Amino acid sequence: MAVHQGTLIKQGAEARVYIAPFCGRKAIVKERFAKAYRHPALDKKLTSRRVTQEARCLNRCQKALIDTPTVYMVDVASSLIYMELIDGLSVREYMETDEGSTQAARTHIAEEIGRALGKMHNIDVVHGDLTTSNLLMRNNDSKSVVLIDFGLSYVSNLVEDKAVDLYVLERAFSSTHPNTEVMFEQILASYGTSCKASKQILKKLEEVRLRGRKRSMLG
Amino acid sequence: MIALGLEGSANKLGVGLIKHDMTTSPPTVTILANVRHTYHPPPGEGFLPKDTALHHRSHIVELIHQALADAHITHKDIDVICFTKGPGMGGPLTSVATVARTLALMWNKELVGVNHCVGHIEMGRQITGAENPVVLYVSGGNTQVIAYAEKRYRIFGEALDIAVGNCLDRFARVLNLPNDPAPGYNIEQLAKKGTKLLDLPYTVKGMDVSFSGILSYIESNAKRLLESGEYTEADLCFSLQETLFAMLVETTERAMAHIGSREVLIVGGVGCNMRLQEMMGQMAEQRGGKVFATDERFCIDNGIMIAQAGILAYQTGYTTPMEKTWCTQRFRTDEVFVAWRD
Structure with missing residues (x-):
C-alpha cells in the first residue's frame, strides 16, 4: 500500500479511497491501483489519463466556484490524488435516510444537483460518470451538493457530450431509485435555469434517450 | 410441474423441458431435455431473418420430438408451453411462436410468453445458485x-x-x-x-x-x-x-x-x-x-432458459392469453414484472 498512515474507507470501481493525514489535516487519498484483469499497457494508459483528467477537472471546477473537493497534491507516478475530506453522505445514502426521504429534502437535492451540473457544463466540464454515489451532501447548513469522482471526466463544449452526461445520470436515477421521475424532472428544471446552453442540451437529451432504448433487440 | 420451452429469437433454435418438483420447498429443479440446432451462414456473412426463420421452421418439429424422447415423457406430461415473446428478430420469433400456439391448441395447454433476457438471467441464477x-x-x-x-x-x-x-x-x-x-x-x-x-x-x-x-x-x-x-x-x-x-x-x-x-x-x-x-x-x-x-x-440461447423463466411466472398464476401471444422485436428487460422474487 502506497498511502502513508492511511485508513482504507472504500474500494470503488476505479480506486481505493483512504483517509490519511496531510500537512496536519485529514485528507482523502484516492489510489488507482493496477487492475489485474486489464492488459498492462491498457491499464497504464487508462490509469495515468484518469489521474490527470480528474485533477485537472477538479481544479477547473474549483476555479469556477463549483462545490468540489479541493485538490491538495497529485502524485502521478503512484497514481495518487490527495484531496479535501468532505463531511457528508452520498446522495444515494442520504435519499435512504428519513430526512432525505421527505418531499422538501428531495426538492432541495434536485435543485442543488441541477444547479451544480449547470455550472459544471457552463465551463465545459463533462463528468462522465454521474450517479447518486458520485454526488455528496455537504453536512453543514448549506446542504450543498458536492460533485466528486471525476475519473471519467473531460473537457468538451459539445452539446452531445453534455446531453449524454445527463442521460447517464437519468439512467442511474431510474435504476437506483425507482419512482423518482418527478425528482429528475426537477433536476432538469433547475439545470435549465443555471446552464447557458440548456435549451439545446435538453433537446439533444431527448434524442439520446431514444438511442438508448433502441437497444432491446436481438439476443 | 413440467414446462416446454421454445426459443428462436436469433440463429439458435432451442427446445427444452424442465421439471419443478413442487412437493419440496424450494421446488427441486430437473432439466429433462435441452436440444439445440444452429443456423450457420457462410463465412463473411451474417444470418438474415428470412433464412433464419426458414431454418427454424424446418427443424423445430424434429427437435421437439427429440426433446420428448430425451426426457422420456409424452406431451400429456407437459403443464405449460413457454415461448420467446421478444426481443429478437421478427421472422424467427414468429415462426417459433406459431408452433407454440399450434401445440397449445392441439394439446390443450396454457401458454406463457417469455422475455428472452429474463430467460437468460433466471437460467443463470438456477444453474449457478447465485442469489x-x-x-x-x-x-x-x-x-x-x-x-x-x-x-x-x-x-x-x-x-x-x-x-x-x-x-x-x-x-x-x-x-x-x-x-x-x-x-x-x-x-x-x-x-x-x-x-x-x-x-x-x-x-x-x-x-x-x-x-x-x-x-x-x-x-x-x-x-x-x-x-x-x-x-x-x-x-x-x-x-x-x-x-x-x-x-x-x-x-x-x-x-x-x-x-x-x-x-x-x-x-x-x-x-x-x-x-x-x-x-x-x-x-x-x-x-x-x-x-x-x-x-x-x-450461456448460448437455449429452450431451457425460456422454460425456466416461463415456469416461474406460471407458478405465480401468470399465463399469456392466445390473443396476446404476438411477438415483439423490442422488449426491454425492465418491462417485465418479476412476480416470483421478493
Whole structure:
C-alpha cells in the first residue's frame, strides 16, 4: 500500500479511497491501483489519463466556484490524488435516510444537483460518470451538493457530450431509485435555469434517450 | 410441474423441458431435455431473418420430438408451453411462436410468453445458485449490466450503440472466419495466439459503453495493419477482446461498487468466452467478490432458459392469453414484472 498512515474507507470501481493525514489535516487519498484483469499497457494508459483528467477537472471546477473537493497534491507516478475530506453522505445514502426521504429534502437535492451540473457544463466540464454515489451532501447548513469522482471526466463544449452526461445520470436515477421521475424532472428544471446552453442540451437529451432504448433487440 | 420451452429469437433454435418438483420447498429443479440446432451462414456473412426463420421452421418439429424422447415423457406430461415473446428478430420469433400456439391448441395447454433476457438471467441464477448478483448479459444483440430491485430487473448500464457480440461477429466477417460453431468462438481461439496490443478507442460513459467506434476503427484499419505485417490476425483478435472485455468488466465493477454487491453473474452467448470469465474473476478477486458463469449449454440461447423463466411466472398464476401471444422485436428487460422474487 502506497498511502502513508492511511485508513482504507472504500474500494470503488476505479480506486481505493483512504483517509490519511496531510500537512496536519485529514485528507482523502484516492489510489488507482493496477487492475489485474486489464492488459498492462491498457491499464497504464487508462490509469495515468484518469489521474490527470480528474485533477485537472477538479481544479477547473474549483476555479469556477463549483462545490468540489479541493485538490491538495497529485502524485502521478503512484497514481495518487490527495484531496479535501468532505463531511457528508452520498446522495444515494442520504435519499435512504428519513430526512432525505421527505418531499422538501428531495426538492432541495434536485435543485442543488441541477444547479451544480449547470455550472459544471457552463465551463465545459463533462463528468462522465454521474450517479447518486458520485454526488455528496455537504453536512453543514448549506446542504450543498458536492460533485466528486471525476475519473471519467473531460473537457468538451459539445452539446452531445453534455446531453449524454445527463442521460447517464437519468439512467442511474431510474435504476437506483425507482419512482423518482418527478425528482429528475426537477433536476432538469433547475439545470435549465443555471446552464447557458440548456435549451439545446435538453433537446439533444431527448434524442439520446431514444438511442438508448433502441437497444432491446436481438439476443 | 413440467414446462416446454421454445426459443428462436436469433440463429439458435432451442427446445427444452424442465421439471419443478413442487412437493419440496424450494421446488427441486430437473432439466429433462435441452436440444439445440444452429443456423450457420457462410463465412463473411451474417444470418438474415428470412433464412433464419426458414431454418427454424424446418427443424423445430424434429427437435421437439427429440426433446420428448430425451426426457422420456409424452406431451400429456407437459403443464405449460413457454415461448420467446421478444426481443429478437421478427421472422424467427414468429415462426417459433406459431408452433407454440399450434401445440397449445392441439394439446390443450396454457401458454406463457417469455422475455428472452429474463430467460437468460433466471437460467443463470438456477444453474449457478447465485442469489442476488449483478448480471452482465452479453450476446450478439444485447449488452446490459442488470441488477434486481423492487420486482424488476433494472438496467444500470448498456451498450449505447451496437452489442458486444455484434462487434465480434462483424470483425469475424472482416477476417472471413467461419460462423461454425460461432464467430465469437473462433475469435477467442485465434486471440489466444495474439501478443501485440493495438491501441483501440476505449469508450466508457459511466456504466454505459459504446463499441461502434472500435468496430469502425478496426474494420477500416485491419487490411493495412495486416498487409504491412505490423499485426497478425491473432494480434487483432487479441486486441479487440482485451479492449472490449476491459470495458465490460469496468462497467460491471462500477455497478457493483454503486450498488454494493459482491456477486456477479455472466449470461448470454459472449458469456461463455473463457477470457471474459477470467477477467471478471480477476476483478472480483480484487474486490473480495465472486463470479458465477455457465458453460455453452446454458450461456448460448437455449429452450431451457425460456422454460425456466416461463415456469416461474406460471407458478405465480401468470399465463399469456392466445390473443396476446404476438411477438415483439423490442422488449426491454425492465418491462417485465418479476412476480416470483421478493
